[in-house]
Amino acid sequence: MSPLKAAVLGLSLAAFPWFVMAGDFVGQASIIDGDTIEIRGERIRLTGMDAPESRQLCHDAAGRPWRCGQQAALALDAMVARRPVVCTVEGTDRYGRVLAACAVGGRDLAGWMIKNGWAVAYYDRLDRHSAAERDARTAGRGIWAGTFQRPEDWRRQN
Template identity: 40%
Template sequence: MADPSGTVRVIDADTLDVGDVRVRLHGIDAPEIGQPCTVNGQTRDCGRWARDAVLLQFEGRQATCEQVDTDRYGRVVASCVVEGRDMGAVIVSEGWAWAYRRYSDAYDLDEKAAAVAGRGLWAFEIDRPSDYRAARIQTTAAPDPDCAIKGNISANGRIYHLPGADGYDRTRINLSNGERWFCTEAEARAAGWRASRR
């Protein structure tokens, strides 16, 4: 496969579509959609906040990416550049994600600068995404009651289940496998899930 290039469509703060290719940005880790954080005593969805910040910065722009790997979900893992700027460096230095040192130390100094300045997530009380995923590996309860659509991955593909539908209560969400919660059906469809046939 050729290295992806094309128009950016932001899925979350570390995942995007570049043209028609789903890309997981290499070396960064952003909060999951639905991951809570506390700001000035108020709880908010920091995954959605980070996604929206990345969307404002990069949505609709042209990116050129260099593939590093393919992850277990079939996404291209890549470093991407928009208008001469490394997307990962921008996202980490603005405090919208952390350096993912498990895979790369490329953004270590960007993270340290954001932490010292208290930018973005560094001003919030929040768990690192890897810790959050480990603590919530399997769950049946939505972290946000307004975002209770279950995005499940099975042999039948990526399927979302609406509250009250047959099988909803039996469906567990395993965040470590890429399963997730959605707030709306439109959001689930945009991320590549389809409705359950039940």
Template identity: 50%
Template sequence: MRYAHLLLTVLLLGTVLPARAAGPVVGRASVVDGDTIEVGGERIRLHGVDAPESWQRCKEADGTSYRCGREAAVALDAFLAESRPTRCEFVERDRFKRFVGVCFRADGREINRWLVESGNALDWERYSKGAYADAQQIARTRGAGIWRGTFQMPCLVRAERAKREPSC
């Protein structure tokens, strides 16, 4: 009887309390990679942007290679450190069950937009519906970040590495 009562309690709590809330998440952000952060134990994929993978290499205008994915993550970390805490608004859960959101620094600056405008990520139109196209044009015109040389789209790099069709 005691076991049945415990099981019923667990089942009821599971239907009442979600595993993770779908509301805003606020706290000190740590960078996982150029388009993913963690706040309060919640891994958050930044909505509508696609940064180079941490292992991805890009080329400078002179043809020399550099780790553009690592550079994007380092730049994101520095940007976040300038104004804490970070607040992320829920958009959806992705196929990996990650929280996908639009995030802001304490001073109100949108992190997703900054990543694209600084040239550290691309507007992933498939998801953003072009919300960051203007920011991407600014980065491209200034030759900022990955736009200072040549690069392969992160979604294509991931597909090549996984030996699958790209989902760009």
């Protein structure tokens, strides 16, 4: 390996302290919606969670509608804050999107979204997020502050 390549690799590893395997993604993410990001042109669906759809409305404690899907996407965007995102691929969904566990600064994005009430645990075979969902529901954070239709139910009806 040339000295230049070694220096670039060293800087890359220093900037991204996680070991990245072939097929995983690291980079600046664009937020598509509350549970989907894009890195270098690849759509990535965050695993273990489901966020309200962009057009989905929820209702606050007084029964007033609000754009919870839009707010979920904005919350994810604020969390990422243009920092590098590291995603570990777990498979693909029926639409061909990559399914991955993604983190920013070592913090799991799905867990953060669920704990802050912007998403629900969803097909979480490893049961990584049920405690975070219970915590958000009990505290009345985000979508749990009022009423909402689970995103998968909303999609079926819309």
